[in-house]
Amino acid sequence: MKTGLIIRHVPHEGIAGFREPVESAGYALERIDVEDPAFGGIDLTEPDLLIMMGGPMGVYEQDRHPWIACQLKRLARRLAADRPTLGVCFGAQMIAAALGAPVYPGPAKEVGFHPLRVIDAASPLRHLANVDVLHWHGDTFDLPDDVELLASTPAYPHQAFRRGANILALQFHAEMGLDPRFEAWIDQWPEALAEAGSDAATMRARHAECGPAAVAAGRRMMAEWLAGLTV
Known part of the structure; x- marks a missing residue:
């Protein structure tokens, strides 16, 4: 069985709706929190799939968070x-930074269920076209070199990118x-x-209204991305 490791940066931001397609693709998932004393000793190249939330x-x-550099x-x-x-979100920003791009505060908080502008309709993000998905961020990043921009919003042009088939970053x-x-999330x-x-x-009402369709579309996107991995 293939191995998957979830890195959780805070307890209430887990894999959530992505668990189903990841496990259906044959990955046995484990999770570690960055505050776990064992986190610093883990070889991140080892798992077949790494998921950073x-x-x-x-x-x-x-x-403030020395584990970030490590x-x-x-x-x-x-x-x-x-x-x-x-x-995903902070995890996407970590990918951008690890690829050499700057990460910095955005123009304003983007919070709520809003649609994406899907730039690459041939990518797995096509499943999210015309779907209101959750945004909850205040940081953004420049696009790293040699990546493909996949989606945008008016306030945050860099909402998603991929590098080849195996690296996917989602700001939302x-x-x-x-x-x-x-x-x-609401309380914190x-x-x-x-x-x-x-x-x-308002957020609770939008969550009830948009949540099921957003998760269904997100699962279709994830299943297609996983099916296209080359290693």
Whole structure:
């Protein structure tokens, strides 16, 4: 059986709706939190699939989170070997940084269920066309060299990219929409809701309205990406 490792940067940002297509593709999943004392000793090139999820920290906050620099070094080795890697939100920003691109605060918080502009309709992201998916971020990045831009929004032009078949970075959360841990997001980041002109009641209503379709589309996207991996 193929191995998959989930790196979780905060407890309430897990693999959520992506678990089903990943396990259906034959991966036995394990998870490690960055605060686990064993995290620093793990060889990130070893798993057949590496999945890095989100978190409220910034890639540039290495003084506050020393594990970021350690993770970036090991991630860069994995990417150089073209090992299958998925990054979501903060995980996508880590991929961009490991490929040499700067990561920095964006123009405003992008929070809520909004559609993507799918740039590459031949990519697995075609499943997300005209689907409202969850955005919850305030950072962005320049595109690394030798990658393909896959999706955009008006506020954040760099919403997704891939490098070849094996490296996929998603700034948004197509895995979220059915996970009860969404309540922890609302509780932890009320200031992000306020800055985006929203509130808890609105987000709960949008989650109920858009969540099931977003997760279904995200699962179709993930299944197609996994089927196209070359190693």
